[in-house]
Amino acid sequence: MLIPSVSLRLLESTGGPAWYLITVPEGTEHGVAAELHAEIVAQGGSACVWPGHELGSAPVTIMVIAGDAVSKLPAYLDTHRSTLANWGVLAFVIEHDAAGRFLHDAPHVASFVGGRVIATTAEDDDAPPEYVARRLNSLREAYGMTDAQAREAFESGRHADDIYFLEWMVLLEGARSGG
Amino acid sequence: MESRRDRFRRQLARLAGTGSPREAIDAGLYVPRPASGNRLAQRIDLQPNATRVLAGPIGNGKSTELVVLAEALNGLPDVWAAVVDVSLVHDLSDLQEGSLVAAAGVYLQDEHKLDNGAFRRLREVAYGATNSLKQLLKLSLSTVSLSTEGDGRPSRGLLQEPDNRAGSAQALAPLLLDAINETQEAKGLHPVLLFDSLDRARDPSGFRTVLEHDARALVDHGFGVVLTAPVSVLWSDSGELRALTETWETLPYEDPLKNAEAVEFLIEILRRRADLQTLPEATWLPLVEASGGVLRDLIELARSAVEEAYLAGRDAVGPQEVDAAIAHFARALALGLDGAAISTLISVQATQQVRVFDEPTLRLLKNRQILEHRDASGSYFEPHPALGSMLQRWAKAS
Numbered sequence: 001m002l003i004p005s006v007s008l009r010l011l012e013s014t015g016g017p018a019w020y021l022i023t024v025p026e027g028t029e030h031g032v033a034a035e036l037h038a039e040i041v042a043q044g045g046s047a048c049v050w051p052g053h054e055l056g057s058a059p060v061t062i063m064v065i066a067g068d069a070v071s072k073l074p075a076y077l078d079t080h081r082s083t084l085a086n087w088g089v090l091a092f093v094i095e096h097d098a099a100g101r102f103l104h105d106a107p108h109v110a111s112f113v114g115g116r117v118i119a120t121t122a123e124d125d126d127a128p129p130e131y132v133a134r135r136l137n138s139l140r141e142a143y144g145m146t147d148a149q150a151r152e153a154f155e156s157g158r159h160a161d162d163i164y165f166l167e168w169m170v171l172l173e174g175a176r177s178g179g
Numbered sequence: 180m181e182s183r184r185d186r187f188r189r190q191l192a193r194l195a196g197t198g199s200p201r202e203a204i205d206a207g208l209y210v211p212r213p214a215s216g217n218r219l220a221q222r223i224d225l226q227p228n229a230t231r232v233l234a235g236p237i238g239n240g241k242s243t244e245l246v247v248l249a250e251a252l253n254g255l256p257d258v259w260a261a262v263v264d265v266s267l268v269h270d271l272s273d274l275q276e277g278s279l280v281a282a283a284g285v286y287l288q289d290e291h292k293l294d295n296g297a298f299r300r301l302r303e304v305a306y307g308a309t310n311s312l313k314q315l316l317k318l319s320l321s322t323v324s325l326s327t328e329g330d331g332r333p334s335r336g337l338l339q340e341p342d343n344r345a346g347s348a349q350a351l352a353p354l355l356l357d358a359i360n361e362t363q364e365a366k367g368l369h370p371v372l373l374f375d376s377l378d379r380a381r382d383p384s385g386f387r388t389v390l391e392h393d394a395r396a397l398v399d400h401g402f403g404v405v406l407t408a409p410v411s412v413l414w415s416d417s418g419e420l421r422a423l424t425e426t427w428e429t430l431p432y433e434d435p436l437k438n439a440e441a442v443e444f445l446i447e448i449l450r451r452r453a454d455l456q457t458l459p460e461a462t463w464l465p466l467v468e469a470s471g472g473v474l475r476d477l478i479e480l481a482r483s484a485v486e487e488a489y490l491a492g493r494d495a496v497g498p499q500e501v502d503a504a505i506a507h508f509a510r511a512l513a514l515g516l517d518g519a520a521i522s523t524l525i526s527v528q529a530t531q532q533v534r535v536f537d538e539p540t541l542r543l544l545k546n547r548q549i550l551e552h553r554d555a556s557g558s559y560f561e562p563h564p565a566l567g568s569m570l571q572r573w574a575k576a577s
Contacts, residue, residue: 016191016192016195017195018195075272075381078379078381079266079270079271079272079379079380079381080266081266081376081379082264082266082267082376083266083267085199099514099515100514100515100516101515103511103514103515103546104515104542104546107237107410107542107545107546107547108237108379110511110546110547111237111238111475111476111547112475113511114475114476114479114480114482114483114508114511115479115480115483115504115507115508115509115510115511116483116511117507117510117511117514135490137492138490138491138492139492140492141491141492141493142183142489142492164184
């Protein structure tokens with residue numbers, strides 16, 4: 001999934017506790033977390049990234065599970081599940097191949113993540129075109145507008161605070177630059 | 180007029196599975212379980228002064244049941260009950276003698292806003308100068324005894340050398356009783372403490388320690404005690420632990436594929452949460468069946484189906500969105516399963532039994548890839564129904 005789409009999904013979940021597992025290619029955990037953070041901020045939201053920021057200090061907490069943390073954090077997170085529930089939206093960013101072990105070692109966290117496991121690519125350009133097409137189609141159907149009408153509505157400020165319109169514009173931009 | 184987006188947002192909020200049990204109960208979303216009813220409340224009413232365990236697998240609503248139980252007990256004329264979420268004030272990997280009693284004192288002060296001199300003394304004893312409950316474990320016997328303003332000296336038996344924290348639970352329990360008795364709410368009533376989150380303790384020996392010492396000390400001083408048990412003891416020989424309790428109840432997953440009462444119960448959970456315009460009744464049964472009776476999974480599947488419908492630009496959830504939600508859920512559940520785990524799942528599907536409770540199989544049970552159900556003749560097992568299609572493919576491939 002596109003990183004802007006993931007960040008929108010996280011932003012859309014704020015207001016209640018919701019946990020996500022974001023799986024990424026090996027070695028890109030910190031980079032993806034930084035991109036997610038930047039996207040959320042660009043979209044008018046607020047997020048904190050651990051390690052670095054204080055946990056739970058923003059409505060969206062992005063936790064990088066890499067290196068030693070892959071083996072050490074599951075037990076900690078599992079036993080502190082009650083505290084985590086107060087942190088709003090929580091996104092664990094972890095390498096694809098380590099995700100299964102993480103969930104197995106933290107069964108209580110896994111239960112709260114449920115089906116919210118999102119595979120993302122490090123580069124936006126790698127997002128599958130079929131995903132972009134399907135998502136654009138969904139947005140057109142949902143709002144009953146063409147891309148041109150949506151662009152006009154967004155630019156005139158009528159839907160400027162609707163993050164789905166923001167996503168719509170990001171997807172159109174990506175589709176155009178992707179050729 | 181409410182927009183489509185607002186309608187879906189409202190529906191998603193009612194399906195927030197990570198929300199607090201208290202909020203869910205207050206919103207009228209709690210559905211009483213088919214069999215258990217308020218049996219435990221009746222037992223406590225008959226004999227408040229005892230240690231009882233409420234065990235159960237992950238995602239089965241134990242925390243909610245504890246809140247409901249506390250409410251039922253507080254409706255009795257002579258009982259004062261409170262839930263204590265131990266994990267909010269203490270590290271569950273560090274359960275030692277005295278930690279449960281001290282945690283109760285700190286939690287009741289912080290979360291239930293009970294405050295008096297005895298509670299403040301208890302906090303000093305618990306946190307000491309380091310602001311850590313670990314300080315408790317460094318206390319000498321004399322420090323604890325001073326805090327109780329009495330002898331408080333524990334008896335460890337003639338042949339046992341008391342260590343520096345032995346007896347701390349026995350010394351702290353009367354201090355906690357004083358603290359609670361001094362409050363207006365609990366004065367003259369039987370106090371019952373319901374300890375939640377102990378199911379997340381990884382080390383069963385820590386649980387055994389607090390069961391043996393803290394629960395006993397509390398009961399010795401007139402408390403009723405209910406504890407959740409670590410998930411790891413559900414499928415092990417827990418005879419010794421059970422011997423330390425008056426009653427040990429297990430909340431199994433209800434089986435929606437074999438038990439009509441279970442289906443009604445699970446459907447009712449969706450009925451309370453569903454907006455019929457967004458999550459129509461025709462979608463409920465497939466969601467219920469795919470949940471395997473795991474309450475949190477049911478709510479999560481319904482939430483995911485609603486999200487799918489929104490993203491697909493539809494007005495309401497239909498069969499396609501239900502299938503997509505089950506597929507997402509199954510993929511997450513199957514992450515990291517190796518060949519041996521898949522063989523075990525195929526074998527469980529064929530026999531409805533678990534052959535060996537070895538470490539890899541216990542992980543499948545803890546992680547809900549295998550579910551345990553119970554009927555009149557005992558326990559039986561099945562792979563999580565959401566894994567059904569995947570298992571068929573795996574079975575063919577093997």
